[in-house]
Amino acid sequence: MKLSKFFVPTQKEVPSDAFAASHILSIRAGLFRLLTSGVYSVLPLGVIVKNKVEKIIREEMNAIGGNEFLLPALSPNELWNETGRLDDFGDIIFRIKNRELVLAPTHEEVFTSIAKPYINSYKNLPQMWYQIQTKFRNEARPKSGVLRGRQFTMKDAYSFDSTWEGLDASYELQDKAYRNIFKRCGLKFFSVSASSGAMGGTRSEEFMVESDAGEDLIALSEDGKYASNIEVAESFVETVARKNSNLKYEELHTPAIKSIDELAGFLGITDKSHLAKSRVFVIPAKSENEKDKYLLALVCGDDEVNETKLMKYYGANIRPGHPEELLEITGADAGSIGPIGLKNNNVEIVADFRLQDADELISGANKNDYHIKNIDFKRDVPGIKYNDLRVVKEGEYTKDKSSKLRVAKAIEIGHIFKLGTKYSESLHATFLDKDGRENPIIMGSYGIGIERIIASHIEQNHDGNGIIWEGEIAPFKLILINITPQNEEITKFCETLYDELSAANIDVLYDDREDLRPGFKFKDADLIGIPVHVIVGEKNFKNNQIEIKIRKSGERIIIDKNDIRGKINELVNA
C-alpha cells in the first residue's frame, strides 16, 4: 500500500474527550472515528487490523469444526418474548419503532431457532456454529472509545450437544481456541471464573486483559493459581469471634450518624468488624398474584455487600431498595437499619459467613438516629441465614491460605458459557436420543469482542510516540520510508524494493508522500506503530547504506543496500 493513496488521517492533537491510551491513539492514528456516542466508523487502517483479527478467529474457529454463519441484526420481538429476554434485557435492547423488531444484542435465540427445525436427532449432534457480526446494545454510558460502544463487532459461537459430557468437550474446544486466538493477537491475557449473569447457565469463564482502562475488577493470587472476577471471588477470612458474654442488647442514641465510618468515630473504635452493616434488597414479584419479597443483607462494617453473590442465591432480578421503600420496610432511613425491630416482619435476614453466630454486634435500630448494641445473632435474630456475601479485598489470602490476593482492573475480551438447556427448552429445540426420547439440546455460547481485542492490544503495546503493533495483527509488517522522494535514484530504489516485497506477499506500507519533511514521516510511522521502519535517505544512500529502525526497541541498524532484502526477511519472519 502506498501512503500517498491510503487514507490515514493521523493527528498530533489529543482528542479532548479521550482518556484511555487506546482511545487516544486509535483516534490519533486514524483507526476509528466517532460518529455519535458509542458508535464508531472504522477507517481504512482500522479495517486492515480488524480483518487480521477476524482472520485469526476464523482460522481457530474452523480448526475446531466451526460452521460460519451470518445472521441478521434485525430479529422479531416474538422470538425474544419466547425466551422472556425482551423484558430481561430491558432498556439495553434497541427496539425498532415502526416494526415489531429489535436490533439483536446477541444471537442465542436466532441460532436456536435455526437448530430447532434441522437438529432432530442425536445423530446430528454435536454442532459448532459461529458468526462474526455486528451487535447492538443501548449502553447507558458508552466510554473509552471502542471499549464500550453501542454498536460493535462480535464473534459469537454456539455449541449444540446431546450430552452434558459433550457440552464439556465443546466448551473445552472453545476454551483452547480462545487461548490460541488471544495469543496470536499478541495479548497478555488470563481467564477468570465469572458470573453468568442474565445469560443463564451453569459455568462461565471470562478472558481478561489487565488494564487501567478496564471496567471489571478481578482478584488474582500472587502465585498465579487463582484468578476470579471480583463478582464471584472468594477468599479466606476469619469469622468475627463470638464472645459469649450474653450482654443484654440496648439502644444507643446516635444522632445524625449515617455511615459506618461515622459510627466508628462516634463510638471511638477502629475495628469495624462488630458493626454489622445492613443493606435492604427487593426481589420483585414474578407475577401479579405475588408480592415483592424483601431481603436484609448484613456484612461486617469493613466489608461491602457483593450484589452478584446475593443475586446468585436469591434470583437474578434482585435490586437495592429505594429510599422510600427502606422507610416503608424497616421504619428508618439508610444508616439506621438493622436486623432487630424491622417494621415489616416478613423480611428475610441473611448475613455473611464472617458474622456467623456472632455476638456483641452493633447495628441500626430501624429508628432514625438510633443503633442497638450487644446484638447476638444466635439469640436475637431467629431464622437468620448465612452465606458468602462479601466483596474480597486486596491483601486477603486465597481460601486455601496458600497465596495473597491482589485486585486489578481488566478488560473483558471474551466470555464462554455453559448455557445448558435454557434456550432450547423455551424455544422447544429438541432431539430424539438413541432410545427415542425427546430431550432439549444442550448448549454453550462463546463470545469475543473484536474491537476490544484491538483496543486491548493498543493498551498493552504503546509508548509516548504511538502504537507498537506486535505479532499477527500488525496492519503492516514494515514501512518503507522514502525521505527524499525528489531524489530519482532513491525513489527508483524504493519503488523496486516495494514491488519486490509486495510480490513476496509481505505487508509493506510505502511512504512515498511528496512535500513532507522527514520528521513528519518519522512521527507518522511511530504513531501508526508499524514494527519495522526501513528508512531510505540521501545521508546513508550515498554510502550505499539503508537504515532500519525497530519500532519497539528503538534500535537502529545501518545495513548495506544489497543486504536489505535478506535483513527484511529475517526481521519480518522473526
Place this chain on the structure above:
RNA sequence: CGGGAUGUGGCGCAGUUGGUAGCGCACCUCGCUUGGGACGAGGGGGCCGCUGGUUCGAGUCCAGUCAUCCCGACCA
C-alpha cells in the same frame, strides 16, 4: 436514571461590564527549507448546538431543549 461539566472554522481553544467573532494547528498559493510533526508572506473557511425571550443591539443575559464528556447507578 442521579450528580458534575462542556457545546465558538476539520482539531485544540480564547472571547472582559452586551457593541464589527479571534488565536494555534490543519487547509490553499508563493517563496524558502529537507534525518524527528520547519520558517516567511498572502489567502479561504464560522445558522457561536438548537428554540424562544430580554434589549436599539446577544457568542455573552434569561428560559427551555438537544448533544457530548466525566463520576455514580446499571451492564449477555
